[in-house]
Amino acid sequence: MSFEYLQPTLRSDWDRTGWSRFLPFEGEVLWHVFCDATQWGIDGDIAVLFDWQESMHPVLSPGAGEREWLPEPRRRRPPRRVIARLLADSGEEYPTTVGEVAELGVSLGLYRRENDGTTVRWRVPAALPLPTEVLPMTLRQRRVEDEYRWLLGGAEIARDLAEYLVDCGEAPESVTSVRHLADSLHCEPDSVRHGLEYLCAPLAGGAFIRVYLGNGSRRRRQVSPERLDVDDPCVIVPQWRKLWKRFGLVWHLEGRGEFLLLGHPVQPLPDEGRE
Secondary structure, eight states, X not given: OOBOSOOHHHHHHHHHHTGGGSSSSHHHHHHHHHHHHHHSOOOSBHHHHHHHHHHHOGGGSTTOGGGTTSOHHHHTOOHHHHHHHHHHHHTOOOOOBHHHHHHHHXXXXXXXXXXXXXXXXXXXXXXXXXXXXXXXXXXHHHHHHHHHHHHHHHHHHHHHHHHHHHHXXXXXXXXXXXXXXXHHHTSOHHHHHHHHHHHHOGGGTSOOEEEXXXXXXXXXXXXXXXXXXXXXXXXXXXXXXXXXXHHTEEEEOSTTTOEEETTEEEOXXXXXXXX
């Protein structure tokens, strides 16, 4: 079987779907196995693939420093056993060659094979099956998978909203509406609500903003963005320190004052006004 040497499209497309993250460790191992089996020109016995992975991806090697956060039994579990258990639970036959690993991903619907006669290309389909449709999962694993899909679905519009707040002058609070934000970002109101909900939710890593219904200082109450009508006046109160940490405080330039935030040089607020 002939493989392309490197196909970053397959890896990046699959990674963006979040499918590989449905299990904290096993999903990462499975993702590496399928991506490496279809991208690097490795062929022959499956042991060759695992040996190559352990040299290229230390996180997959038993006892690697990046796995110290895992419980001891899981740190000692080699990728071969992880794959064997996952496939046994799903009723799939354990592959013995790299080619069979690549074909297994096709049979599970995770990607498709395109052969032009000389080169085999692998492409991620427009809609991947959910992990629950491919491998058996516990209730906890289903909840984790649902949370990741929710987070990934709102991350892009949340980043746009954060950048918009920066462009508006990093005010301590901003009076706006869902319709105004949708028009400014050229997106649908539902996308704005989803992005605001993402920024409000502790699940996303900390509440980055607070949203209040109303535009006065006395008669306003905190509200879930999903309950906002498109024309409801609302007040967004950013938590700037958290926003900077999560969405792009990527470089500290000369002196104390200037930061590169989300690709734009901006002036930070005084220390006492950031929280």
